Amino acid sequence: xxxxxxxxxxxxxxxxxxxxxxxxxxxxxxxxxxxxxxxxxxxxxxxxxxxxxxxxxxxxxxxxxxxxxxxxxxxxxxxxxxxxxxxxxxxxxxxxxxxxxxxxxxxxxxxxxxxxxxxxxxxxxxxxxxxxxxxxxxxxxxxxxxxxxxxxxxxxxxxxxxxxxxxxxxxxxxxxxxxxxxxxxxxxxxxxxxxxxxxxxxxxxxxxxxxxxxxxxxxxxxxxxxxxxxxxxxxxxxxxxxxxxxxxxxxxxxxxxxxxxxxxxxxxxxxxxxxxxxxxxxxxxxxxxxxxxxxxxxxxxxxxxxxxxxxxxxxxxxxxxxxxxxxxxxxxx
Amino acid sequence: xxxxxxxxxxxxxxxxxxxxxxxxxxxxxxxxxxxxxxxxxxxxxxxxxxxxxxxxxxxxxxxxxxxxxxxxxxxxxxxxxxxxxxxxxxxxxxxxxxxxxxxxxxxxxxxxxxxxxxxxxxxxxxxxxxxxxxxxxxxxxxxxxxxxxxxxxxxxxxxxxxxxxxxxxxxxxxxxxxxxxxxxxxxxxxxxxxxxxxxxxxxxxxxxxxxxxxxxxxxxxxxxxxxxxxxxxxxxxxxxxxxxxxxxxxxxxxxxxxxxxxxxxxxxxxxxxxxxxxxxxxxxxxxxxxxxxxxxxxxxxxxxxxxxxxxxxxxxxxxxxxxxxxxxxxxxxxxxxxxxxxxxxxxxxxxxxxxxxxxxxxxxxxxxxxxxxxxxxxxxxxxxxxxxxxxxxxxxxxxxxxxxxxxxxxxxxxxxxxxxxxxxxxxxxxxxxxxxxx
Numbered sequence: 001x002x003x004x005x006x007x008x009x010x011x012x013x014x015x016x017x018x019x020x021x022x023x024x025x026x027x028x029x030x031x032x033x034x035x036x037x038x039x040x041x042x043x044x045x046x047x048x049x050x051x052x053x054x055x056x057x058x059x060x061x062x063x064x065x066x067x068x069x070x071x072x073x074x075x076x077x078x079x080x081x082x083x084x085x086x087x088x089x090x091x092x093x094x095x096x097x098x099x100x101x102x103x104x105x106x107x108x109x110x111x112x113x114x115x116x117x118x119x120x121x122x123x124x125x126x127x128x129x130x131x132x133x134x135x136x137x138x139x140x141x142x143x144x145x146x147x148x149x150x151x152x153x154x155x156x157x158x159x160x161x162x163x164x165x166x167x168x169x170x171x172x173x174x175x176x177x178x179x180x181x182x183x184x185x186x187x188x189x190x191x192x193x194x195x196x197x198x199x200x201x202x203x204x205x206x207x208x209x210x211x212x213x214x215x216x217x218x219x220x221x222x223x224x225x226x227x228x229x230x231x232x233x234x235x236x237x238x239x240x241x242x243x244x245x246x247x248x249x250x251x252x253x254x255x256x257x258x259x260x261x262x263x264x265x266x267x268x269x270x271x272x273x274x275x276x277x278x279x280x281x282x283x284x285x286x287x288x289x290x291x292x293x294x295x296x297x298x299x300x301x302x303x304x305x306x307x308x309x310x311x312x313x314x315x316x317x318x319x320x321x322x323x324x325x326x327x328x329x330x331x332x333x
Numbered sequence: 334x335x336x337x338x339x340x341x342x343x344x345x346x347x348x349x350x351x352x353x354x355x356x357x358x359x360x361x362x363x364x365x366x367x368x369x370x371x372x373x374x375x376x377x378x379x380x381x382x383x384x385x386x387x388x389x390x391x392x393x394x395x396x397x398x399x400x401x402x403x404x405x406x407x408x409x410x411x412x413x414x415x416x417x418x419x420x421x422x423x424x425x426x427x428x429x430x431x432x433x434x435x436x437x438x439x440x441x442x443x444x445x446x447x448x449x450x451x452x453x454x455x456x457x458x459x460x461x462x463x464x465x466x467x468x469x470x471x472x473x474x475x476x477x478x479x480x481x482x483x484x485x486x487x488x489x490x491x492x493x494x495x496x497x498x499x500x501x502x503x504x505x506x507x508x509x510x511x512x513x514x515x516x517x518x519x520x521x522x523x524x525x526x527x528x529x530x531x532x533x534x535x536x537x538x539x540x541x542x543x544x545x546x547x548x549x550x551x552x553x554x555x556x557x558x559x560x561x562x563x564x565x566x567x568x569x570x571x572x573x574x575x576x577x578x579x580x581x582x583x584x585x586x587x588x589x590x591x592x593x594x595x596x597x598x599x600x601x602x603x604x605x606x607x608x609x610x611x612x613x614x615x616x617x618x619x620x621x622x623x624x625x626x627x628x629x630x631x632x633x634x635x636x637x638x639x640x641x642x643x644x645x646x647x648x649x650x651x652x653x654x655x656x657x658x659x660x661x662x663x664x665x666x667x668x669x670x671x672x673x674x675x676x677x678x679x680x681x682x683x684x685x686x687x688x689x690x691x692x693x694x695x696x697x698x699x700x701x702x703x704x705x706x707x708x709x710x711x712x713x714x715x716x717x718x719x720x721x722x723x724x725x726x727x728x729x730x731x732x733x734x735x736x737x738x739x740x741x742x743x744x745x746x747x748x749x750x751x752x753x754x755x756x757x758x759x760x761x762x763x764x765x766x767x768x769x770x771x
Contacts, residue, residue, distance in 0.1 A: 009658070009659065009660055009661055009671075009672070010659055010660040010671065010691075010694050010695075010696040011660075011671040011672070011673055012660075012671060012695065012696050012760075013671075013757065013759060013760040013763065014662075014666075014667060014668050014669060014670065014671075014744070014746050014759060015666060015667045015668070015695070015746030015749050015750050015759065016660060016662055016666040016667075016669065016671065016687075016689060016694055016695055017346060017347075017504065017666045017667070017689070017693060017694070017695065017750065018695050018749065018750055018752070018755065019344075019346070019750055019751050019753075021708070021751065021752075021753040022753050022754075022755065023701050023704055023753050023754050025753070026704075026706070026753055079701075118702075119702060120701070120702050120704060121701070121702030121703050121704045121705065121754075122702060270704045270705050270706040270707065271704055271705050273705075275705055275706075275707035275710050275718065275720060276707070276710060276718070280707075323718060323737070324710060324713075324716045324717065324718055325716050326588050326715060326716045326717060326738050326741055327341060327575065327579075327585065327588065327714065327715040327716045327741070328575070328585050328586050328587040328588035328589075328590060328715075328741075329587075329588045329716075
């Protein structure tokens with residue numbers, strides 16, 4: 001019995017079939033779901049948004065290529081993870097940057113945070129957020145200079161302005177309402193993205209469209225985002241009000257800043273979040289509480305980035321402390 | 334309608350049952366030559382009780398058990414013992430085997446029942462157990478644990494339920510499906526015998542909802558008895574004992590424990606059929622139904638085959654391999670073993686021969702770093718963290734793997750099936766299990 005002349009039979013260990021899911025497919029799919037967000041960023045912030053994003057992606061690819069080349073590893077550009085990191089980094093940047101900031105930040109993200117820690121799967125911190133943290137600390141002024149969002153395709157320098165969270169921090173909710181006219185108008189502008197901010201964080205709707213696709217495909221679960229958003233909302237409601245506890249406006253906090261992008265795309269990064277159900281919920285809640293702590297009490301108006309990076313540190317500990325319960329391990333009643 | 338299933342983990346690989354599920358069981362002509370391994374079960378191998386040159390009749394004992402956890406082996410055809418040899422089994426072990434050949438001009442002398450004990454249910458449990466032991470019956474789902482041992486639980490473990498496992502959750506396989514469809518009464522009678530032996534009043538048959546015709550037949554056959562035929566939601570690995578018990582009785586076998594710890598004995602459909610034939614007709618386990626199926630075989634079939642028949646002959650009977658065939662598996666594609674050699678004989682535990690096409694079969698492909706996506710954690714029916722077992726094994730930290738419940742893994746392969754980084758998790762777990770003591 002032969003299976004053709006040169007066609008030898010394969011012998012390997014079970015299982016003999018595998019699902020069609022692959023790392024490449026996951027990375028490219030997540031990348032594709034960011035398309036609506038990117039498009040809205042370009043719509044509001046113009047051609048500069050394209051340039052910043054492209055610089056981040058190019059910087060990521062170059063960093064990945066050179067480190068792997070130097071280390072004598074296989075080049076893994078086609079797995080999509082470097083492109084995804086670059087794209088996410090771009091989404092976390094203002095549109096007004098000089099060219100070297102995106103490039104250097106993506107070097108920090110991919111070369112230092114990811115490759116020097118062992119490459120895909122071994123990084124402790126979310127690479128894109130480390131890139132952004134580096135940029136924010138190194139060029140604090142450039143990284144907090146926000147363009148006024150207008151449907152602007154001329155490439156002309158737009159006016160700069162403060163983000164809603166910035167106004168909230170410096171001048172309070174009343175000022176924010178004055179700027180946006182009414183509460184309903186504020187909410188709707190936050191949802192659509194017609195506000196100052198990082199180019200991929202402003203349009204809540206666009207982010208949710210991509211996230212919905214990832215949820216339906218089972219690429220992410222609601223465990224982390226739901227815990228993240230819920231704890232921010234709870235924290236804002238309890239401590240965020242001027243008239244004492246339980247007077248805050250949770251919706252303003254949930255819809256502003258980088259929370260949606262952070263909760264659905266950054267905190268859910270497989271490599272740097274816990275792997276068990278309980279661990280993920282704790283991780284999400286921790287991110288939320290730290291975010292609200294920073295927003296209300298610390299020097300920065302926004303705390304999503306730092307909260308995720310801080311929780312990244314706890315991921316190994318959470319994974320140890322919140323292991324799964326083994327089938328049959330339950331105590332007898 | 335919502336059917337029950339086990340709550341934790343599980344996967345839905347493509348079922349591919351349609352290839353052979355509608356093909357009736359076909360009795361394969363007796364081969365001229367059979368190679369019968371003396372170790373076809375978990376436990377001590379048998380000792381040959383025949384000599385080269387000796388004439389043997391179909392059904393005659395040729396290997397006697399050594400030790401309690403063992404089962405005798407019988408000649409499956411009438412002929413002459415021509416040699417002792419060793420054969421390479423798919424699990425990668427060489428085992429001793431007896432070769433029985435029939436002279437070219439000699440007609441088939443098939444096994445004939447010497448008796449027909451219609452009152453088998455009135456016999457004492459010990460008498461029935463004796464018949465099962467003498468027939469050499471072992472678990473025919475693939476685990477091949479000697480049945481008489483499984484139905485002799487210690488006194489401190491009272492049994493109150495017997496479950497017949499008709500889940501057949503492995504993709505492709507259809508042998509149990511066909512047995513339930515074509516011999517429903519035998520299976521139910523076999524279950525009644527097992528219940529009588531164990532003094533149990535409640536019996537169950539668990540069948541996944543993708544076999545509605547078998548469910549109908551089994552319901553009919555079970556009418557008027559204490560046997561409940563339960564339809565289960567389709568989910569792999571439902572046929573694993575612990576999962577099946579959870580699905581049907583909501584009882585959770587303790588970690589590291591056995592079904593008898595929760596008062597249950599589980600037997601496969603084929604085993605129940607063999608138990609009935611042994612207790613009524615004194616028939617030894619010398620033949621079984623094998624699904625020969627998969628995208629790489631020309632005409633998939635369910636064959637009734639003599640133990641000891643080389644796999645190559647089954648493939649021939651099914652029209653041979655397609656040029657696209659890439660891998661041949663003993664058992665299902667999730668937990669089965671790839672054949673090294675097609676001269677390997679069918680044994681008591683061979684539930685199927687699955688021929689995968691090259692494009693569907695995994696090999697030793699390159700794998701990625703673990704990206705910690707947690708899919709394996711969500712897929713594991715035992716509530717383990719396969720990624721950690723995989724990583725520890727890769728680094729040689731076997732003691733840490735044990736701390737992460739290495740030995741609770743029964744290697745169902747769900748983690749490896751879903752892994753997007755294509756990591757050989759089960760292989761790494763198997764390796765770790767050989768490196769530390771339980």
